[in-house]
Amino acid sequence: MRQVTVKLIPKLGLSSLTLTMMILILASCGGSKDKTQLDTRAVPPYALTSMAFESERPIPDVYTCSGQNVSPQLAWSIAPHGTKTFALIMIDPDAKEFTHWILFNLSSNINYLPEAASPRGQLPAGTLEGNNGFGKIGYGGPCPPSGRLHRYQFTLYALGHSLALETGASREQVLEAMQGDVLATWQLTGTYRK
Numbered sequence: 001m002r003q004v005t006v007k008l009i010p011k012l013g014l015s016s017l018t019l020t021m022m023i024l025i026l027a028s029c030g031g032s033k034d035k036t037q038l039d040t041r042a043v044p045p046y047a048l049t050s051m052a053f054e055s056e057r058p059i060p061d062v063y064t065c066s067g068q069n070v071s072p073q074l075a076w077s078i079a080p081h082g083t084k085t086f087a088l089i090m091i092d093p094d095a096k097e098f099t100h101w102i103l104f105n106l107s108s109n110i111n112y113l114p115e116a117a118s119p120r121g122q123l124p125a126g127t128l129e130g131n132n133g134f135g136k137i138g139y140g141g142p143c144p145p146s147g148r149l150h151r152y153q154f155t156l157y158a159l160g161h162s163l164a165l166e167t168g169a170s171r172e173q174v175l176e177a178m179q180g181d182v183l184a185t186w187q188l189t190g191t192y193r194k
Contacts, residue, residue: 048186059190065143070116083158102130142192156186
């Protein structure tokens with residue numbers, strides 16, 4: 001923002017309120033020319049985080065097939081107006097988008113999942129899980145072949161409705177049921193190498 005210097009002239013007799021208004025008007029005229037950027041900054045970012053690992057950093061062994069194979073803790077920012085439920089999909093984009101976890105119909109008043117929510121049955125009431133690429137319902141942690149680093153993307157979707165699907169639904173079924181009603185998405189990526 002451009003600095004504005006105002007010299008007070010006693011003879012004008014300007015009140016402090018009038019002077020403040022003039023300063024604000026002058027300051028706003030000298031701001032950024034990119035009004036879109038200013039508007040974007042006013043919108044809260046949608047963030048998905050984990051206390052278990054940082055974005056683009058290694059996922060600890062405990063959450064993988066080399067460890068206890070339990071889901072990591074996850075937390076996210078407040079959903080946009082109109083959100084009814086959330087869906088969460090975890091894939092490995094380096095293994096042809098292999099599916100590791102599918103959650104759906106997670107209530108919009110939830111913004112946190114504890115560690116080991118899956119497969120230990122600690123999911124919020126009403127939340128359903130889909131079938132992962134291992135042919136099981138629930139979480140299946142990273143389990144790549146030895147040597148190569150893989151990325152694991154957790155994507156959270158804010159939806160305007162509940163999904164009319166049953167436990168064990170596939171990723172394709174969940175994505176199709178969400179179509180046209182995704183209000184926002186959050187993404188967190190971790191890495192793992194055996």
